[in-house]
Amino acid sequence: xxxxxxxxxxxxxxxxxxxxxxxxxxxxxxxxxxxxxxxxxxxxxxxxxxxxxxxxxxxxxxxxxxxxxxxxxxxxxxxxxxxxxxxxxxxxxxxxxxxxxxxxxxxxxxxxxxxxxxxxxxxxxxxxxxxxxxxxxxxxxxxxxxxxxxxxxxxxxxxxxxxxxxxxxxxxxxxxxxxxxxxxxxxxxxxxxxxxxxxxxxxxxxxxxxxxxxxxxxxxxxxxxxxxxxxxxxxxxxxxxxxxxxxxxxxxxxxxxxxxxxxxxxxxxxxxxxxxxxxxxxxxxxxxxxxxxxxxxxxxxxxxxxxxxxxxxxxxxxxxxxxxxxxxxxxxxxxxxxxxxxxxxxxxxxxxxxxxxxxxxxxxxxxxxxxxxxxxxxxxxxxxxxxxxxxxxxxxxxxxxxxxxxxxxxxxxxxxxxxxxxxxxxxxxxxxxxxxxxxxxxxxxxxxxxxxxxxxxxxxxxxxxxxx
Amino acid sequence: xxxxxxxxxxxxxxxxxxxxxxxxxxxxxxxxxxxxxxxxxxxxxxxxxxxxxxxxxxxxxxxxxxxxxxxxxxxxxxxxxxxxxxxxxxxxxxxxxxxxxxxxxxxxxxxxxxxxxxxxxxxxxxxxxxxxxxxxxxxxxxxxxxxxxxxxxxxxxxxxxxxxxxxxxxxxxxxxxxxxxxxxxxxxxxxxxxxxxxxxxxxxxxxxxxxxxxxxxxxxxxxxxxxxxxxxxxxxxxxxxxxxxxxxxxxxxxxxxxxxxxxxxxxxxxxxxxxxxxxxxxxxxxxxxxxxxxxxxxxxxxxxxxxxxxxxxxxxxxxxxxxxxxxxxxxxxxxxxxxx
Numbered sequence: 135x136x137x138x139x140x141x142x143x144x145x146x147x148x149x150x151x152x153x154x155x156x157x158x159x160x161x162x163x164x165x166x167x168x169x170x171x172x173x174x175x176x177x178x179x180x181x182x183x184x185x186x187x188x189x190x191x192x193x194x195x196x197x198x199x200x201x202x203x204x205x206x207x208x209x210x211x212x213x214x215x216x217x218x219x220x221x222x223x224x225x226x227x228x229x230x231x232x233x234x235x236x237x238x239x240x241x242x243x244x245x246x247x248x249x250x251x252x253x254x255x256x257x258x259x260x261x262x263x264x265x266x267x268x269x270x271x272x273x274x275x276x277x278x279x280x281x282x283x284x285x286x287x288x289x290x291x292x293x294x295x296x297x298x299x300x301x302x303x304x305x306x307x308x309x310x311x312x313x314x315x316x317x318x319x320x321x322x323x324x325x326x327x328x329x330x331x332x333x334x335x336x337x338x339x340x341x342x343x344x345x346x347x348x349x350x351x352x353x354x355x356x357x358x359x360x361x362x363x364x365x366x367x368x369x370x371x372x373x374x375x376x377x378x379x380x381x382x383x384x385x386x387x388x389x390x391x392x393x394x395x396x397x398x399x400x401x402x403x404x405x406x407x408x409x410x411x412x413x414x415x416x417x418x419x420x421x422x423x424x425x426x427x428x429x430x431x432x433x434x435x436x437x438x439x440x441x442x443x444x445x446x447x448x449x450x451x452x453x454x455x456x457x458x459x460x461x462x463x464x465x466x467x468x469x470x471x472x473x474x475x476x477x478x479x480x481x482x483x484x485x486x487x488x489x490x491x492x493x494x495x496x497x498x499x500x501x502x503x504x505x506x507x508x509x510x511x512x513x514x515x516x517x518x519x520x521x522x523x524x525x526x527x528x529x530x531x532x533x534x535x536x537x538x539x540x541x542x543x544x545x546x547x548x549x550x551x552x553x554x555x556x557x558x559x560x561x562x563x564x565x566x567x568x569x570x571x572x573x574x575x576x577x578x579x580x581x582x583x584x585x586x587x588x589x590x591x592x593x594x595x596x597x598x599x600x601x602x
Numbered sequence: 603x604x605x606x607x608x609x610x611x612x613x614x615x616x617x618x619x620x621x622x623x624x625x626x627x628x629x630x631x632x633x634x635x636x637x638x639x640x641x642x643x644x645x646x647x648x649x650x651x652x653x654x655x656x657x658x659x660x661x662x663x664x665x666x667x668x669x670x671x672x673x674x675x676x677x678x679x680x681x682x683x684x685x686x687x688x689x690x691x692x693x694x695x696x697x698x699x700x701x702x703x704x705x706x707x708x709x710x711x712x713x714x715x716x717x718x719x720x721x722x723x724x725x726x727x728x729x730x731x732x733x734x735x736x737x738x739x740x741x742x743x744x745x746x747x748x749x750x751x752x753x754x755x756x757x758x759x760x761x762x763x764x765x766x767x768x769x770x771x772x773x774x775x776x777x778x779x780x781x782x783x784x785x786x787x788x789x790x791x792x793x794x795x796x797x798x799x800x801x802x803x804x805x806x807x808x809x810x811x812x813x814x815x816x817x818x819x820x821x822x823x824x825x826x827x828x829x830x831x832x833x834x835x836x837x838x839x840x841x842x843x844x845x846x847x848x849x850x851x852x853x854x855x856x857x858x859x860x861x862x863x864x865x866x867x868x869x870x871x872x873x874x875x876x877x878x879x880x881x882x883x884x885x886x887x888x889x890x891x892x893x894x895x896x897x898x899x900x901x902x903x904x905x906x907x908x909x910x911x912x913x914x915x916x917x918x919x920x921x922x923x924x925x926x927x928x929x930x931x932x933x934x935x936x937x938x939x940x941x942x
Contacts, residue, residue: 176677177679180641180679183641183642184641184642184643184644188642188824188825188827188828189828189831189832191642192823192824192828192832193832195638195642195819195823196819196820196832198638198819199634199815199816199819200816209832212820212832212833212834213831213832213833214830214831214832214833216830216831217830217831217832217833220831221831221832253677254641254678254679254682255634255637255638255641255682256634256637257677257678257679257682257683257686258677258678259677260677261677262677263677264677264678264679264680378679380680425644427644428643428644428645
């Protein structure tokens with residue numbers, strides 16, 4: 135299991151070929167029993183089915199209504215020659231998720247998964263996994279869709295804004311302790327000098343798309359749930375249940391398990407669901423929750439600018455951002471030196487210093503460029519290439535500047551008795567590929583730290599043999 | 603790339619045909635198929651059109667505002683329930699509304715197909731307007747990803763609708779719509795075979811109705827991008843025969859106007875479409891070389907000796923699909939029998 139944020143595949147910069155969802159690797163490492171319990175809920179099966187790649191979905195569908203197992207060759211006969219590789223890897227993924235049973239001898243769906251997905255599609259069973267709707271309350275009407283959207287947005291931006299402005303001396307609204315703990319635990323923020331500071335992983339996180347950010351946090355939440363001895367299956371199935379719920383409808387908390395009731399508070403803090411009071415027996419999912427399993431969520435946006443793009447970048451490194459959103463301004467401030475601010479416009483320029491600052495914070499040049507591309511103003515989209523090449527190249531060059539020096543620890547071997555001695559040891563070290571630098575005139579070479587024990591014992595053996 | 607796809611389904615609901623078939627079983631399979639399409643992706647869109655005798659109706663579209671929210675229960679996914687209840691209720695209502703004297707009228711399959719095409723066109727235009735609103739046309743227009751039409755047919759060909767069907771096929775080609783067809787009973791539908799062949803779709807004949815859902819899912823659920831990996835069945839033989847313009851008969855050997863490409867079942871002195879006159883010598887030569895006419899047509903046939911014609915006679919091999927955007931064009935060649 136990946137231990138830090140940076141090792142995880144980052145959905146924000148995934149290439150178009152690999153459409154693997156961030157959650158699937160997490161599910162693949164779960165035990166078969168846990169997955170089997172998860173598959174008992176039709177809503178979980180439906181959500182996981184949606185997270186799969188198109189070919190995987192088609193394979194599942196082909197097998198869904200069959201009572202008996204298929205021989206692999208039967209379905210393989212349908213596969214085109216150029217699709218063979220993709221088909222095989224799809225089968226592997228499904229098998230790792232324990233959706234395929236007995237693969238590769240036979241092709242059949244896991245019985246639990248099959249029953250649940252059938253129930254999801256035909257609507258049946260008594261699991262109640264799509265959420266029990268609350269009775270209509272005439273006195274207190276539920277929050278309407280706009281209300282939910284603005285609530286979710288406010289919650290989400292509070293988190294991001296807190297992250298981006300930490301350490302800048304501003305004092306934005308603090309998210310709840312639960313969120314702060316999660317941010318710290320996930321390595322997105324670190325505790326320095328008694329106050330929370332954003333880490334380089336956190337800076338990278340900020341430049342991702344909001345959908346990827348949300349899943350990133352939820353994955354951290356899942357890891358944390360494991361440590362808090364929460365039942366992972368219940369946590370997951372509650373998330374999946376939320377994703378199949380209907381926006382603008384109230385659901386009852388009565389059928390939720392104890393773990394799931396405890397989750398209500400956390401998810402309320404992230405803006406995934408809304409409750410009138412913390413003790414309320416009903417809740418409404420927000421758009422953040424109901425679009426969890428879709429690939430391009432229409433996340434609410436306060437200005438409307440973020441959905442269409444708002445950044446104009448000119449060849450003279452000037453940046454015009456049509457926004458009045460403090461969060462977007464703060465994110466831009468990460469790598470742009472801002473000059474003027476107007477009611478609907480922020481002007482700045484990309485300079486060597488501003489980019490260096492971003493690079494020092496752990497943001498990569500590619501992330502800056504991809505952020506600019508994602509949020510480019512529609513007017514910019516007429517250009518081909520979209521961003522001025524000079525600016526793109528320069529940002530990359532600034533990144534290269536930073537990498538001029540590479541440090542590596544090791545040991546210097548020097549004052550050999552004779553040239554033969556020196557060459558003998560050097561040859562040995564070269565064979566082991568341990569030599570980083572050598573100088574024949576000075577009879578010294580530099581070996582990497584991993585190889586020190588080897589080289590040392592080699593020299594000792596040789597001198598022992600020479601003396602004896 | 604994982605992109606949302608659109609599916610329009612045209613259902614042939616001819617009451618006289620469904621008398622002998624099990625409509626409720628068929629609908630339960632079809633609803634399962636709809637749900638499978640909606641399940642695949644949050645953004646997938648669906649529209650359902652019904653072809654009734656002398657009438658075609660849009661039964662469901664996912665872009666419609668939700669009129670009545672179905673009572674929610676905890677065991678089903680709300681969108682599925684909405685599709686199922688809307689389609690079933692609308693079909694029941696429309697079947698009741700059919701007047702008795704309309705029962706024998708031919709089913710308006712072409713009407714429904716045209717409505718489906720118009721609907722897809724509207725979605726495409728809207729999608730383009732949304733993405734290119736503030737920019738000029740230099741931006742590459744975003745076509746609706748993977749639009750498809752599935753025709754579920756129980757009726758044989760209606761020969762009088764040959765020209766409208768062909769025109770629909772050409773519109774579909776222009777819109778880059780794939781037409782799939784599934785026939786459940788009756789003789790094989792020649793026009794639907796041509797429609798699927800010319801738009802790169804799949805045609806299946808469901809021999810066993812109790813396995814209809816499996817047929818639909820295996821062959822017709824996957825969007826074109828997935829079909830590149832898991833292939834779908836295509837016909838090994840396609841009936842390319844056309845109908846003549848004069849009597850709407852399906853012809854094995856026809857005569858094509860060399861100017862406007864209209865098809866006739868016998869040599870004619872003047873093309874009825876473009877009024878071109880043909881030389882009398884050719885007409886005589888053609889008449890002498892052609893096999894004896896079926897009796898049914900001879901009474902209405904124009905007297906061959908009175909006129910001149912210059913039509914082409916030799917049936918050419920089944921042609922490549924016409925690619926011209928001009929919708930007047932018909933298959934250039936007149937074909938005999940089945941394609942190889």
